[in-house]
Amino acid sequence: MNSGSPQLTRRALFGAMGAGAAAAALAGCSPMQRAAVTGTGLPSDLVTFWNFFGGGDGARMTEMVADYQATYPDIPLRSTTLTWGNPFYTKLALGTLSRQPPLVASCHVDRLVTPVDTGLLRPFDLDELAEWGITEDKFFPRAWEASHRHGELWAIPLDFHPLAVYYNKPIAEQAGLLTAEGTLAEPVGTQAFEDMLAAAKDVMGTPSTGFLNDAAGHYRVFYSLHSQAGGEMVSEDGRTAILTKEVFLEVVSWMRSLTHEKELLVRTIDPGGAIANFVNNRFAFFFSGGWERPTFVDAGVDFGIHSWPKVYDKHVAWDGTHSFVIPTYDEDPARIASALHFISGMLERSATWVEGGHMTTWLPVQDDPRTQEIQPHYENLPVDGTLYDPQAWYAGSGGNLQTVIGQPLAACTQGHISVEDAYDQALAGLRELAATEPPK
Template sequence: MEAVAGRTGLDEVPGFTKECSDGTTDPARRAPARPPHPAARRRRRARSPRPRELREPRRRERRDPAQVLAPALRRRRPHHGRPRRPRQRGQPHVRRHPDRAHLGSAVLHEARHGLGGGRAPDLAIIHAARLPGYAPGGLLDPWDLDLLAEFGVRREDFGDRVWESGTFDGDVYSIALDSHPFILFYNTDHAAAAGLMEGDRMRQPTSPDDFLDMVTAMKEASGGSGLSYGYVNDGAQMWRLWYTLYLQQGGVMELPIGGEARIDDEPAVEAFRFIQQLVDPSRGVPNADIQTALAEFISGDSGMLLSGVWELPSLQAAGLPIDAMPIPNLYGTPAAYADSHAFVLPHQNDVDEDARREVYRFVAEILKDSFDWAGAGHVPAYLPVTEDPAYADLLPQANYAAVAEIINYDPPAWFTGSGSDFQSLFAENLQPVLLAGADPQAGIDRFRAALDELLGKPNPV
């Protein structure tokens, strides 16, 4: 404390007395009655810099790249003195000044301020399920489909569900780059030992009970868990599986603004009853988070893993004998949860038509070159890529690409979508059902009441 005080100018304050280690004060060390001239103080500071622990941080806090799918909508300017990023291969006419922001309410706040100050960028990327929160407030401009067609991208180049995710009030506000569904990974060695393989792929279960039997067989073959599923403190993971099983039973969820939420009780409760059996200790770890589930599967101590396609690179890097498939249709209605990374045009009051035309060119070229993006596990939205014969050799991606035909996005509302508080609200009310065996119906009732409260509030943008 004494050393810090001496270097921060406290001994120059009139009447200041330093305290010695024994608790007494030393009159000989009392500060002078009059402070030095301000210029002298500035010179002294220049010679004796402030200690590191008291300095203001000079660099902006780094943001988590894993949560980055919607940039702060503000104009990018090149940073002087820093090396420029190389231009995108194949687009010599494009210079990028990328920025990133967290998902959720923070990006909405930054977006409003960026647009209000006339600093909107030429292009941004969001999760498609967040579109109902952006489009109504005038934050985005609709896409000109005729101009997009000039660069070889048309409506028929996309699946119905992917394309519809980008529409609002009859206009197209987002163009999907991909879909990233929630799927089932499995260890082919364990599946073979459990007698579950048919040819080079695992067989499809015929019912919920049949799938539970498959998980039990995988547990015996792996010597660890039959299935790994991380959900603790992760509303997104809980929601993705529950919503898939809910929709497979024909469940409908509607969120009319100003009205009351519709959740069908019977399929809602049944989906939780089934997940409770999946996480029973007789089949796997009952209270795992996503990192625990990944570590267990990567180590070979589990037969199956429920998670998103974005985990594929990590699983492949571990050298596992893995394959993947859509979540099995256990209740009769093909359905899977997914979201999409999608290109949007931030609203600009004064559009530079030449720059906007280059944006269309850039997006078209990215879509046509999205085969490489499939390497990250994502399913390219541009059908000419997935229908190319070369895609059939991309494994295991080709084995679950058809899931794009049955994907379902979050029910549309201004507060839903990836990274939203909606998924956190789901976990807040329903995690005890899986962790402690709480009554699913009571949790659904609480969740419905919380949604009704949100539905009574206006869209903040």
């Protein structure tokens, strides 16, 4: 699916109007559209793009890149997919330090700290961006804000995908959990959340889902709940571990009660098993970000996606954002123009990304009626905002923070260690990370 902005062709435009009308039409076009119509101003430098997208995300990014190439066949482009997580960032660092970086790279916004602080990235100039129609007012505010560090913009955000509750609509309807509009009724508070799980269990005869037993799955739920209840994990600079104890004990005790005393969640389930159970109507719910949407659409599941609910005091939830960055190399204007042209092209094509379960940050596409027709999708967003990982070198998607917090949490909810032991282990791991010098 292309972007909300129509792709203009020289033949279509000039065949439909005279030269004067054409000039007037061009005045309202984006820089990319003007270049496409007139055949001038297109970058000639090779665009090299490194990304880490696999699975459904990889297929959609390939589709977006292919559409860009088809629209601008004279622009040389080489897109390379590398291994997700730490290996990608290591490769990006080595390529940049050896002066062989890509022109553009993908980056998780919550992984910006190290490449920014070690001088691996080029900041974006706002006036330069404005020449390409890339301005703050066209972005989802929270993602734009999270793309800054030390007062400068280092990334152009593509999406956001907060923690959500997928729900099986027929099961939820039988359990009396839907509103008159056919969406999930918001379970506000711990008791309402338990009542939701209990109602589904009554229909199914078994627990209706479980916390994913990987570290990241537990971490996202915990980080959302801990933050809702007013807890803090680390200081603003990431160098001091906090992990508010009374909040941790309250939240994790409740999480553990759902898998043990109350038996409302299965004690352990791996991500693949949880997906299979949801696909086969054996689970009423699935806790994850929006990226699993294509799996359930392709399987023909009748489902909805509701934001993680307000269980404690504030309605916030974990969030993540994929973005585009420009590695440090040189300031050749032709290279920078090529990079910005490509990034703008990906933003304009981000309706395809929405089909993959993400929310596009690019409001011209997000607000397009054609994008709104991509359903099911997020029904709502957390009222009090979304949460990115702390700005610390060890945080972010695939980072060490998720492991040192998520592993003891999983062991606790599965019944292997106590809540107190989980706290002690998580705090010890967090203190070690916070005390470790960041990469230079």
